[in-house]
Amino acid sequence: MPSLGDLLREWDRGAQAVARGDWDCALRLFSGYPEPSARMCFNVGCVHLLAGNPEAALRAFDQAVTKDTCMAVGFFQRGVASFQLERFQEALCDFRLALAQLRDNTAIDYTQLGLRFKLHAWEVLFNLGAAQCRLGLWAEATRSLEEALSKGSEGARDHLCTALDQVQKQVHLQPRQGPRGEVFRPHRWHLELLEPVDFLGKAKVVSSAFPADRQEDIQPQQPQGCSHRGLENPHRLWSQEAPRDRDTGRPRAGGAG
Structure with missing residues (x-):
C-alpha cells in the first residue's frame, strides 16, 4: 500500500499531467488511490470531460x-456531463x-x-437557462437569464x-463549465514537508568579531619552523643582548665583554 507521501506526489504529478494535456497519465495517477476523496473523484471526472468521455x-x-x-x-x-449526453432533465436538476x-452567495471560491x-451564481443560472432551453421551457429560461444578469459582474454583463437576447429568439445556449485544465491540487506546503531538510547545513568559515583575531586572520602568525636567518632559536635574541648595568638596568656602553 503506498504511503501518504507517495500519494501526494502522485496527486501532484497527475495535476501536472492535466496541465500539459496528458489525459491518460493523469487518469492513471488519479486512479491510484485505494479510497479516493471527493476531490480526487472530481479530478477524474474533469479529465474524462477533457478527454471527450x-x-x-458522469x-x-x-x-x-x-x-x-x-x-x-x-x-x-455533473450537470455539464449530463448536458453533453443530452440528458437535459438530469442536467437541470444538477444545476x-x-x-x-x-446558499444565496454570489460565488464560492475554491x-x-x-x-x-x-x-459564480450567474454561471449556474446561465447553465440552468441553457438546460431549460433544451426542454422547451423558454419562459423559465428567460427568467433564469434575467436573474443571472442581476447577479452577474460588470465583466459578464455583455x-x-x-445570451438573453438569444433565448428570447429561442436560440439554444451552450453551457459553461469549469476552466480547462484546472483540477484540485495538493497544497504546496504539504509537498514542501516531503522534501528532506538539512538541519546541520554546510560548514562555513566565519570571521571572528574580535579585532585582534581579525588581524591575525589577515597576518597569520609565523610558524615555529621559520627559516629566517637568526630566528632559528629565539633564545639567541636574549643571549646576544648587551649587558645591563646592575643598578640602573640600562645597557652598559661597550657591549659585552
Missing part, C-alpha cells in the same frame, strides 16, 4: 457528490442542486481547497445580455 465523467462526478453532498462545483460539472449549495476556480 462524458459517460465516464460516473466520477456521481462519486464526488456522493462523498461530499455540499460540493456545488461537483453538481455543476438547481449547484445553485442550492451556493482556491483555498486547491482548485483555481471561483464558481455576455449575459447576448
Whole structure:
C-alpha cells in the first residue's frame, strides 16, 4: 500500500499531467488511490470531460457528490456531463442542486481547497437557462437569464445580455463549465514537508568579531619552523643582548665583554 507521501506526489504529478494535456497519465495517477476523496473523484471526472468521455465523467462526478453532498462545483460539472449526453432533465436538476449549495452567495471560491476556480451564481443560472432551453421551457429560461444578469459582474454583463437576447429568439445556449485544465491540487506546503531538510547545513568559515583575531586572520602568525636567518632559536635574541648595568638596568656602553 503506498504511503501518504507517495500519494501526494502522485496527486501532484497527475495535476501536472492535466496541465500539459496528458489525459491518460493523469487518469492513471488519479486512479491510484485505494479510497479516493471527493476531490480526487472530481479530478477524474474533469479529465474524462477533457478527454471527450462524458459517460465516464458522469460516473466520477456521481462519486464526488456522493462523498461530499455540499460540493456545488461537483453538481455543476455533473450537470455539464449530463448536458453533453443530452440528458437535459438530469442536467437541470444538477444545476438547481449547484445553485442550492451556493446558499444565496454570489460565488464560492475554491482556491483555498486547491482548485483555481471561483464558481459564480450567474454561471449556474446561465447553465440552468441553457438546460431549460433544451426542454422547451423558454419562459423559465428567460427568467433564469434575467436573474443571472442581476447577479452577474460588470465583466459578464455583455455576455449575459447576448445570451438573453438569444433565448428570447429561442436560440439554444451552450453551457459553461469549469476552466480547462484546472483540477484540485495538493497544497504546496504539504509537498514542501516531503522534501528532506538539512538541519546541520554546510560548514562555513566565519570571521571572528574580535579585532585582534581579525588581524591575525589577515597576518597569520609565523610558524615555529621559520627559516629566517637568526630566528632559528629565539633564545639567541636574549643571549646576544648587551649587558645591563646592575643598578640602573640600562645597557652598559661597550657591549659585552
